Amino acid sequence: MGLFSLYQELAIDLGTANTLIMHNGKVVVDEPSIVALSIKTGDLMAIGHKARLMDGKTHSNIRTIRPLKDGVIADFEATELMLRGLIKKVGATRGMFAPSLRMMICIPSGSTNVEIRAVRDSAQHAGGREIYLIFEPMAAALGAGLDVEAPEGNLIIDIGGGTSEIACISLGGIVCSKSINVAGDVFTNDIQNYIRQQHGIRIGERTAEDIKCAIGAAVPELENEPEDYIFTGSNMLTNLPQTVTLNYSEIAYALDKSLVKLDNALMEVLEEMPPELYSDVVKNGIYLAGGGALIKGLDQRLSKKSGLPVHIAEDPLRAIARGTCIALKNVGNFSFLMGGENK
Numbered sequence: 001m002g003l004f005s006l007y008q009e010l011a012i013d014l015g016t017a018n019t020l021i022m023h024n025g026k027v028v029v030d031e032p033s034i035v036a037l038s039i040k041t042g043d044l045m046a047i048g049h050k051a052r053l054m055d056g057k058t059h060s061n062i063r064t065i066r067p068l069k070d071g072v073i074a075d076f077e078a079t080e081l082m083l084r085g086l087i088k089k090v091g092a093t094r095g096m097f098a099p100s101l102r103m104m105i106c107i108p109s110g111s112t113n114v115e116i117r118a119v120r121d122s123a124q125h126a127g128g129r130e131i132y133l134i135f136e137p138m139a140a141a142l143g144a145g146l147d148v149e150a151p152e153g154n155l156i157i158d159i160g161g162g163t164s165e166i167a168c169i170s171l172g173g174i175v176c177s178k179s180i181n182v183a184g185d186v187f188t189n190d191i192q193n194y195i196r197q198q199h200g201i202r203i204g205e206r207t208a209e210d211i212k213c214a215i216g217a218a219v220p221e222l223e224n225e226p227e228d229y230i231f232t233g234s235n236m237l238t239n240l241p242q243t244v245t246l247n248y249s250e251i252a253y254a255l256d257k258s259l260v261k262l263d264n265a266l267m268e269v270l271e272e273m274p275p276e277l278y279s280d281v282v283k284n285g286i287y288l289a290g291g292g293a294l295i296k297g298l299d300q301r302l303s304k305k306s307g308l309p310v311h312i313a314e315d316p317l318r319a320i321a322r323g324t325c326i327a328l329k330n331v332g333n334f335s336f337l338m339g340g341e342n343k
């Protein structure tokens with residue numbers, strides 16, 4: 001019933017890999033950011049999980065699109081289709097009386113003004129009356145339970161699908177930050193390449209992602225070792241099926257050159273930080289959020305590299321959505337939000 005009241009609030013984490021919508025403090029949508037379109041008519045065929053199942057298996061009349069890539073909105077039209085479709089799923093705009101819909105949308109911090117405008121317009125077309133926007137590192141920090149308005153340095157690393165964002169936050173603002181295009185998609189790609197080169201087997205993106213989630217590691221030796229991953233693929237030379245047993249240490253090796261880039265980006269932000277804020281981080285530690293935070297041993301690796309304590313936010317895949325929800329509840333208080341009522 002709550003969905004049909006006259007006043008609605010939605011918190012939306014528009015991620016490159018996953019889009020989450022929270023309503024009344026609960027996650028009501030958690031779907032991959034993918035749409036499937038008919039090539040002939042341009043009609044929307046599927047969104048989210050359903051579209052993901054089609055990914056890599058399409059024929060000449062269906063195209064799957066990830067509207068957000070590398071942390072930016074790559075396809076405005078598809079973004080709007082996806083946003084509208086997902087909001088419709090919540091049911092908030094159903095019925096004869098369009099409720100007064102307030103939305104807080106989390107966007108990548110690399111978004112340009114044109115992209116920000118496009119997200120606002122899409123949200124408006126989807127029925128939003130009051131639209132606010134928040135940058136991802138801020139939402140991630142809120143979701144990790146940090147007091148972003150305190151006169152204290154907080155360091156957050158959000159590792160999503162397209163980008164990793166490292167930001168130092170104090171007094172409700174981003175003091176220094178760095179965004180790199182090394183994140184989940186790159187890790188998946190590294191695994192694909194490794195298995196092709198090392199084992200001579202071609203695997204698809206989805207299998208590689210599966211391997212990453214099961215045994216993806218950032219260090220070659222873990223205390224809690226995950227079980228080996230067994231899969232069958234087509235051998236590139238013989239074209240016959242071949243079964244391979246993968247160990248997590250191999251994956252740690254495959255990911256190393258990308259993780260070095262993350263290490264270095266972190267060190268750069270630490271170097272740039274004003275000393276007062278640095279000492280806060282020494283005390284409070286670094287927080288990891290986003291799906292990439294689940295790579296086994298990543299906290300250990302970054303802690304060793306930086307000499308600082310590293311914590312993983314609770315349920316890191318949902319931390320950004322939670323933070324966006326907190327921002328929504330504090331619309332009047334937080335000065336770092338963008339947007340407001342539409343005319």
Ligand SMILES: Nc1ncnc2c1ncn2[C@@H]1O[C@H](COP(=O)(O)OP(=O)(O)O)[C@@H](O)[C@H]1O
Nearest residue numbers: 015016017018160161184213290291292294295
């Ligand atoms: N258990 C896991 N181990 C490693 N990577 C993971 C795990 N679960 C999800 N991921 C990766 O996290 C990324 C998605 O994270 P998310 O924070 O939702 O990204 P975005 O904000 O860009 O949508 C994907 O690349 C996904 O493969």
Ligand SMILES: [Mg+2]
Nearest residue numbers: 015160290320
């Ligand atoms: Mg994200």
